[in-house]
Amino acid sequence: MNVCYGDGVTQRGELGYVPRVWGKVPLRNRNFTGRERELELLKQSLVGQQTAVVPQALRGMGGVGKTQLAVEYAHRNKHRYDLVWWIPADQPSLIASTIAALSPELGLGDVNAQGVRETAAAVINALRRGEPYGNWLLIFDNAGEPRDLDEFIPADSGHVLITSRNPDWKTRVETVEVDVFDRAESIEFLNRRVRRQLGDAEASRLAERLGDLPLALEQAGALQAEAAMEIGEYLELLAQKPTEAMGLLAPPDYPQSMADAWLLSTQGLERALPEALELLKVCAFFGPEPIPVDIFRRGSVHDDSLLSRTLSDPVRRSMAIRMIGKFALATIEDRQIHVHRLVQSFLKDTIDPAEYDSYKHHVHQLLAGAAPTDPDQESRWPQFAELVPHVRPSELAACATPKVRQFAVNLVRYLISYGDTASARAFVDDFISAWEDKPLDGDPSLLIARNRLASILRVEEGYEAAYRLRAEALQQARNEFGPVHPVTLALQVALGTDLRGLGDFAGALAHDTEARRRHEEVFGTEHPRTWNIVHNQALDLVVNSRYPEAREQHRQIFELQSGATSGVSKIEVLTSWGGLARALRLCGDLDEARFLSEDAYDFGKEALGSEHLRTLQVGIDLSIALRRAGEHDEALSLIRQVHASHAARFPRDPQILSSANALANALRMVGEFDEAAQIMYLALTGYPLMYREGHPYALASAGNAAILHRLRGDVAEARRINETSLAGLREQLGFAHDYTLTVAVNLASDLSALGLLDEACELGQRCHTAYLTLFGPDDPATLVAGLNLARDLQATGRGDGGFDISLELLAGRRGADHPEIVDVRAGHRLNPDFDAPPI
Structure with a gap:
C-alpha cells in the first residue's frame, strides 16, 4: 500500500x-x-x-x-x-x-x-x-x-x-x-520529452502525423530520445509502413497514427533488446492494473522460450524491464509495471492469434508461481491482492495445468478469509464452469472449488444448499481419490459444519468422530489439520450438551495451537481460545470464563482487528460471560457495540443471529423488555433464512421470546410458544438436552403463573431429575431448576423441596451478591435463557 x-x-x-x-x-x-x-x-x-x-x-x-x-x-x-x-x-x-x-x-x-x-x-x-x-x-x-x-x-x-x-x-x-493536444502543446511536449530543441516545423509535422495524441507523442518522443532518431528519419519510417497492414492491425478504438508510433517503438525495443519486447508482449495478456515486478522474480515459465531464459537470469530480467520503461511502452514505478490498456491492445494485434494461448499460459504460470501457498495466513494476503486483477483478463479459468488450478482455488480461499465473498463467488463460478468442461484426471481442483463454493453458499443461500453441494462432492472425492486423500478429508471436515448448521447435532458428532479418526490415521495427533477436526468435534460436544468433554477438548487444542510455531494462523488460535472460554462458561465456571474471554477478546482486537468476524464472535461470548456473572450494564454495553459492528460488516453471516440473541437477553436483564422483544423478533425471522425452519436454535431462541412475553404480562402467549418449542426440541434432541430443558423450565414457570401448580410441579420435577442426570447436583442449571421447583412445591404445601440448600449451593457458585441470588431472596423465579454457540 x-x-x-x-x-x-x-x-x-x-x-x-x-x-x-x-x-x-x-x-x-x-x-x-x-x-x-x-x-x-x-x-x-x-x-x-x-x-x-x-x-x-x-x-x-x-x-x-x-x-x-x-x-x-x-x-x-x-x-x-x-x-x-x-x-x-x-x-x-x-x-x-x-x-x-x-x-x-x-x-x-x-x-x-x-x-x-x-x-x-x-x-x-x-x-x-x-x-x-x-x-x-x-x-x-x-x-x-x-x-x-x-x-x-x-x-x-x-x-x-x-x-x-x-x-x-x-x-x-x-x-x-479532454481532447488531444492543441498544436502548441504538442510542440512544447515534444521539446520537453526529447530534451533538445526541435524546430517548430518538424515538431509540427510529427504532431500532425500522430494526430496530436499525447500517448502517441510520448512514444515517439521516447524513441527519439533513447534511439537518437531524427524527426525526418522517424517520419520517413512512418511513411514506409503500409497503410493497408496498419488498417488490419489497428484496433477500431484508437487512431492509426498512434499504432504507427507504437509499432516503431516496439521495433526499436526489439532491436535494442529482443527479450524486452517478449516480456512486454507477455504483459499485454495481464490485466490493465499494475503488474508487480516481483511476479517475474517469483514466478517462472517452464519451457525453453526466450521468456523463460530471460526470467531465469536476474540481470537480463532487470535489463528487459528497464528497457521497456525507457521506450515509454510502460511506466515502471514503485516496483510495478504499468502498461496502458491501449498499448496492450496494440501489442496483441501484432501477435499471431495462434500464439495467444501460449502467451496467456505464460501469464498463468507466472501468477501461480508468484502466489503464496497458504491463503489462510494473514501476512500473505497483500501478495494475493496484487494478483487478483490479472486473473480474469488472462482467462486463467481456461488453464488446464494442475498447479495453476491450485492457485485458483487458493485465491478463492484467500478472498473468503479476507471477507470478500462476492468476489470469491464470482471467481469460483468461473472456475467451476470452465473446469467442468475440461476435467483433469487425478486433479482434485474441481472438487476443492466446489468445497469453496459450498462455504460461500452457507452465507448466501443457507446451510441446506451448502450441504447438498458438499455431500455430492464428498461422495465423488471418495470414489475418485479414496477416503484418506487430503481433498476427501477437507470435504469431510467442512460437511460436519454443514450438519451442525442443519441442526443434526448427533449426526455431526458421529461424522466428526469418524473424520477425527481418519485424520489421526493420516496426519497423526500432532498435526494442525488434526487439531482443527478435534476443535470441530468439541463444537459438536457443546451442541449435544456434553460440556465437560467439550471443555477438555477445547483446552487441549488451545494449548497445542497457541504453542505451535508454524502451521497455525491467528484466526485458529483465537477460535480455539474463544471455544475454551465458552465451554468453561457452559460448565458454570464463570470467573475463569470471563477472564479467559477478556484475554481472547484483547488478543483478537490486537491480532485481527476489533471488527474481524472471529473477534466479534469472542465479543459475543465475553458479553454472555459478563451477563452470567451479573455485570449486566457492562454486558449490555459490549453486546450493543458488537452487534452493531456485526450488522454493519457481516449482515448475512449466521452468527449475527447469535449476537442479536445475546443483545435481547442483555436488554431483558436490565428491564428493557420492549427493545429486547423487537431485537428478538428480528432474530427469529432470520433463523429460517440462514438455517432452516424449525432449527433447534430457532426453537430455543423462541423460548427467549416467551420469557419476554411472560414478563410483559402475556403468560398465555408465553405458554403457547414454549409448548411449541418444547415439542420441536424433544423431537429433534430428546428431553435430556440443555436446550430442551431450558425451554421446559420456563414452561413450568408459565404454568405456575397461570395457577396450574400441579402441572408446573410435575414438569419442574421432570426437568430437575433430567438435569441431575445430565449435569449433576451442583451444576447451576440443576440448581436453578431445583429452586423454581421448590417455589411451586411450597405453593402447593408439599414442603420446601430443598429450597435453602439449593439457594446456598447456587450462591456458592454465583456469589452472595449476584443479581440472581438477590432476585431469589426477593421471591422471584429464575428465567434460564439460551445463547446460541457458533456453528
Whole structure:
C-alpha cells in the first residue's frame, strides 16, 4: 500500500501542506505539458463547491491523457486536502477493495479484519460525515459504466474526480472533455520529452502525423530520445509502413497514427533488446492494473522460450524491464509495471492469434508461481491482492495445468478469509464452469472449488444448499481419490459444519468422530489439520450438551495451537481460545470464563482487528460471560457495540443471529423488555433464512421470546410458544438436552403463573431429575431448576423441596451478591435463557 502521511508543519490551504493521507496517487509526470484550461475548470468546479458533492469527470478517448491530468490536478492542489485517495475503477468488482483499504486511515479498523463491501460502505459513510477529514479528494481512474460507482460516491462533503472514456458520464456529472493536444502543446511536449530543441516545423509535422495524441507523442518522443532518431528519419519510417497492414492491425478504438508510433517503438525495443519486447508482449495478456515486478522474480515459465531464459537470469530480467520503461511502452514505478490498456491492445494485434494461448499460459504460470501457498495466513494476503486483477483478463479459468488450478482455488480461499465473498463467488463460478468442461484426471481442483463454493453458499443461500453441494462432492472425492486423500478429508471436515448448521447435532458428532479418526490415521495427533477436526468435534460436544468433554477438548487444542510455531494462523488460535472460554462458561465456571474471554477478546482486537468476524464472535461470548456473572450494564454495553459492528460488516453471516440473541437477553436483564422483544423478533425471522425452519436454535431462541412475553404480562402467549418449542426440541434432541430443558423450565414457570401448580410441579420435577442426570447436583442449571421447583412445591404445601440448600449451593457458585441470588431472596423465579454457540 502506497500511503504517505503529512507532518502537519503547515496548515491546510497553504502551499507546501502535505495531506495527512496520500494514497496510491501516481508519481507526477515531469514532462506534463499544457492543459491549463482543463486544470482551471477542474479547480473552479471542485474548489468552488461548498457542501454537496458534485462529482467531476474527465472524459475523452484513450490516450488523450485523462489519467495524467487527474494526477497533475492532485499534485497541484494537494495543499487543499487532508486526504487524497486514488481508486483504479476499470474492474468494478475491485473498487470496494480499494476503498476498503482506506478504512485504517479513517480509524475504522484494519481492512484485513472486515468484510470488504461492508468496510467500503463504512468508509463512504465516514467521508460523507467528514469524520475525521472533511476535506478529501477521491479519484476514480478509468471508470466504465456510471452505475458501477453509484454506491461509492459519498454525498454532502469532499470532492470526487472521475476519468473515463464512457460518454454516458456527461449525462450524470459535471464533465470536462479532454481532447488531444492543441498544436502548441504538442510542440512544447515534444521539446520537453526529447530534451533538445526541435524546430517548430518538424515538431509540427510529427504532431500532425500522430494526430496530436499525447500517448502517441510520448512514444515517439521516447524513441527519439533513447534511439537518437531524427524527426525526418522517424517520419520517413512512418511513411514506409503500409497503410493497408496498419488498417488490419489497428484496433477500431484508437487512431492509426498512434499504432504507427507504437509499432516503431516496439521495433526499436526489439532491436535494442529482443527479450524486452517478449516480456512486454507477455504483459499485454495481464490485466490493465499494475503488474508487480516481483511476479517475474517469483514466478517462472517452464519451457525453453526466450521468456523463460530471460526470467531465469536476474540481470537480463532487470535489463528487459528497464528497457521497456525507457521506450515509454510502460511506466515502471514503485516496483510495478504499468502498461496502458491501449498499448496492450496494440501489442496483441501484432501477435499471431495462434500464439495467444501460449502467451496467456505464460501469464498463468507466472501468477501461480508468484502466489503464496497458504491463503489462510494473514501476512500473505497483500501478495494475493496484487494478483487478483490479472486473473480474469488472462482467462486463467481456461488453464488446464494442475498447479495453476491450485492457485485458483487458493485465491478463492484467500478472498473468503479476507471477507470478500462476492468476489470469491464470482471467481469460483468461473472456475467451476470452465473446469467442468475440461476435467483433469487425478486433479482434485474441481472438487476443492466446489468445497469453496459450498462455504460461500452457507452465507448466501443457507446451510441446506451448502450441504447438498458438499455431500455430492464428498461422495465423488471418495470414489475418485479414496477416503484418506487430503481433498476427501477437507470435504469431510467442512460437511460436519454443514450438519451442525442443519441442526443434526448427533449426526455431526458421529461424522466428526469418524473424520477425527481418519485424520489421526493420516496426519497423526500432532498435526494442525488434526487439531482443527478435534476443535470441530468439541463444537459438536457443546451442541449435544456434553460440556465437560467439550471443555477438555477445547483446552487441549488451545494449548497445542497457541504453542505451535508454524502451521497455525491467528484466526485458529483465537477460535480455539474463544471455544475454551465458552465451554468453561457452559460448565458454570464463570470467573475463569470471563477472564479467559477478556484475554481472547484483547488478543483478537490486537491480532485481527476489533471488527474481524472471529473477534466479534469472542465479543459475543465475553458479553454472555459478563451477563452470567451479573455485570449486566457492562454486558449490555459490549453486546450493543458488537452487534452493531456485526450488522454493519457481516449482515448475512449466521452468527449475527447469535449476537442479536445475546443483545435481547442483555436488554431483558436490565428491564428493557420492549427493545429486547423487537431485537428478538428480528432474530427469529432470520433463523429460517440462514438455517432452516424449525432449527433447534430457532426453537430455543423462541423460548427467549416467551420469557419476554411472560414478563410483559402475556403468560398465555408465553405458554403457547414454549409448548411449541418444547415439542420441536424433544423431537429433534430428546428431553435430556440443555436446550430442551431450558425451554421446559420456563414452561413450568408459565404454568405456575397461570395457577396450574400441579402441572408446573410435575414438569419442574421432570426437568430437575433430567438435569441431575445430565449435569449433576451442583451444576447451576440443576440448581436453578431445583429452586423454581421448590417455589411451586411450597405453593402447593408439599414442603420446601430443598429450597435453602439449593439457594446456598447456587450462591456458592454465583456469589452472595449476584443479581440472581438477590432476585431469589426477593421471591422471584429464575428465567434460564439460551445463547446460541457458533456453528
